Amino acid sequence: MKETGLQEEVFKKKSGIGLWERYLSLWVALSMIAGVLLGQFSPAVPDFLSQFEYYNVSIPTAILIWLMIFPMMLKIDFSSIVNATKNPKGLVLTTAINWLIKPFTMFAISAFFFLIVFRPFLNPELANEYIAGAILLGAAPCTAMVFVWSELTKGDPAYTLLQVSINDIIVLFLYAPIVALLLGIGNVSVPINTLLLSIFVFIVIPLVLGILVRKYIVKQKGSNYFEKDFVNKFDGTTRIGLLLTLVIIFSFQGERILSNPFHILLIAILLVIQNIAIFFLGYGGAKACKLPFSIAAPAAMVGTSNFFELAVAVSIALFGLNSGATLATVVGVLIEVPTMLLLVKFSNKTKHWFDGYE
Helix, strand or coil: CCCCHHHHHHHHHHHCCCHHHHCHHHHHHHHHHHHHHHHHHCCHHHHHHCCCEECCEEHHHHHHHHHHHHHHHHHCCHHHHHHHHHCHHHHHHHHHHHHHHHHHHHHHHHHHHHHHHCHHHCCHHHHHHHHHHHHHHHCCECCCCHHHHHHHCCCCHHHHHHHHHHHHHHHHHHHHHHHHHHHHHCCCCCCHHHHHHHHHHHHHHHHHHHHHHHHHHHHHHCHHHHHHHHHHHHHHHHHHHHHHHHHHHHHHHHHHHHHCCHHHHHHHHHHHHHHHHHHHHHHHHHHHCCCCHHHHHHHHHHHHCECHHHHHHHHHHHHCCCCHHHHHHHHHHHHHHHHHHHHHHHHHHCHHHCCCCC
């Protein structure tokens, strides 16, 4: 698949890894620490913020999550979906892993570890909350950060854009029912209306606004201005929204973390195991399908990484800021970058396994 010069330039801008992406785990860790300290030394702040809730949704947090999600939706070029038929094997592989395998393996692995392996360290109620958070992560395939992983493996930019576009559409229809199904199996009572409302608020609305704004700006100033200048104006809002959201979340989570920080490690262990297992499933599947490396590596990355902004948003809406489920989704943010960078390094060292590598 050949991309235009503009598309390639835009992709490089999206995927260029700088201080933010390279040290995301550090910024996340510092935000978590800041939140814990805020909750411990200035408890009036989380107490004040807790007053602004509507059906268990924190209004300040909802605003910050919008700052994270809207720029991602703005960057998606849904017109690229028309190219899907040109090389469908990679798309079929990624889609199957994302929606037919990954959510269910996450449920199985988290249930095994939290209910059996880690049973001596957790009470049943907390174990179920952590399972719920893991499910929310496992059912949310990555979108924005895939640009980074694809660039680091010299992936096909047009194909990566296509995968992201398809994922964003599928999540609208399958995320809610899959999550509801798995949470029900896990004996967690979930109001389906609240779940659907979360999807509508955090996905449908920013998606529609992103499409409308994109059409308007392109019509007024052209696609070149939109792709090269306009979308980049919002990069900082995603970063600020993510970090401030974590500060707020951990200001509510501080007491639980300080009383047993060992739980962070337990959650991280199973999430890393899940990510590595899914990666090798996708990477091996790409090898079996005889995909070129420029498609194989991004295809495996899409299935491995998570749309953690969505998972955090839905967890807050369903279970609240100070729940174990929300804590589990936030740990997913913490382990995302180091795990993915490790897999990127492995991919680049094994690219000779595939046809079409340079």
